[in-house]
């Protein structure tokens with residue numbers, strides 16, 4: 001087979017640019033129709049067994065399939081069965097809708113398809129720019145900090161914790177890169193979290209070889225925020241017991257309730273006991289843009305590393321997280337390992353800035369910066385701030401409506417854009433197990449019906465419904481509709497459970 005034939009077989013009919021252009025325009029029409037009609041479609045639609053099988057039981061075809069057929073199949077069999085986060089009545093987890101310009105950015109980035117690790121290439125400079133913007137939002141000095149776009153919060157956190165471990169080893173005079181944690185000479189490296197900390201922290205600790213039994217859980221207050229005095233006491237006790245407390249992870253917006261830990265006081269404890277302070281702001285670090293939340297975010301800039309996900313509150317399409325470390329050189333010492341075939345020199349040939357691969361896990365890296373650049377530049381600082389302010393206001397409005405509805409109970413006042421609440425049975429029976437069971441049924445029913453979508457969590461051992469407001473188009477009417485749907489589902493669930501018992 002000739003080289004030309006090979007190229008032809010992967011590009012197929014698309015090698016003809018007229019065909020590419022035509023299908024490109026049709027694809028944009030498809031997306032525009034999808035976005036335009038989204039309010040009249042179910043938020044989420046469970047798939048039938050046949051619909052699932054149609055997707056997963058396909059065989060790789062022996063011969064190529066025409067591109068227009070593939071795009072038609074996508075429209076028919078794939079697009080309608082989305083998670084729902086594009087819909088303004090989606091209130092699940094921490095998933096925002098893609099900003100429209102971010103959708104375009106994904107295609108444009110794919111056209112260039114660079115590996116954003118090394119070289120004198122535009123995508124690298126764009127990543128430096130957007131990471132600089134995020135660095136400014138969290139209040140770090142861009143001259144000495146270093147950030148990287150990564151796949152999401154989990155990898156951002158893992159990266160921050162790896163730098164924390166390096167910091168601890170350097171401070172104590174051992175070489176974690178050469179010797180692993182065995183170099184610590186038998187001392188346990190302890191990390192402090194709360195029971196609200198995202199599970200990816202524990203996962204990161206496990207992956208770094210520190211073991212999940214090295215994770216200490218600090219008590220929280222009635223707003224689910226870390227208690228810094230309890231932290232100080234626990235660290236002092238662990239030190240006295242011969243352990244090495246090395247890291248505390250605070251949250252700028254927990255997943256469960258949007259709780260913001262008191263960074264300033266935690267930073268004081270960290271400074272006193274030589275702990276690394278990592279802030280998980282995957283969801284809520286951008287809450288720092290809110291003019292009235294300045295007090296809550298005071299001290300954020302004192303963190304040693306921060307995770308902030310553009311694919312959460314900033315509506316940059318998945319995947320896109322960001323890790324920012326205050327000490328650029330420490331981050332480089334944690335990860336730098338450049339094989340000869342990748343060595344370049346700035347100003348010579350393809351040589352550009354130091355490779356991003358020297359600061360993190362990945363070598364070949366996608367062009368995530370383009371969607372961040374387009375989305376953030378399109379909104380501007382004002383647009384981003386307006387969105388944060390609007391979502392916080394909507395969450396407070398939702399909480400107020402919950403508090404006024406006799407069939408509902410507000411579990412905790414929202415600090416950011418997450419509202420946790422419960423349906424209360426009309427017969428006055430508050431047996432906790434029964435109330436939990438009714439609320440579980442409410443969640444499932446609301447999700448399956450497709451008129452709105454919310455998820456749940458467990459707080460102080462009780463099952464609660466959880467609505468997070470992250471869509472740019474959600475209105476107060478949508479919130480009213482959500483509560484109406486929840487109350488109707490609650491009444492049905494109550495009847496169902498009563499019939500069963």
Ligand SMILES: Cc1ncc(COP(=O)(O)O)c(C=O)c1O
Nearest residue numbers: 094152153154198200255282283
């Ligand atoms: C507070 C917080 N941290 C970390 C994560 C993990 O982020 P990702 O799912 O992007 O890996 C999440 C995910 O929802 C989160 O809400």
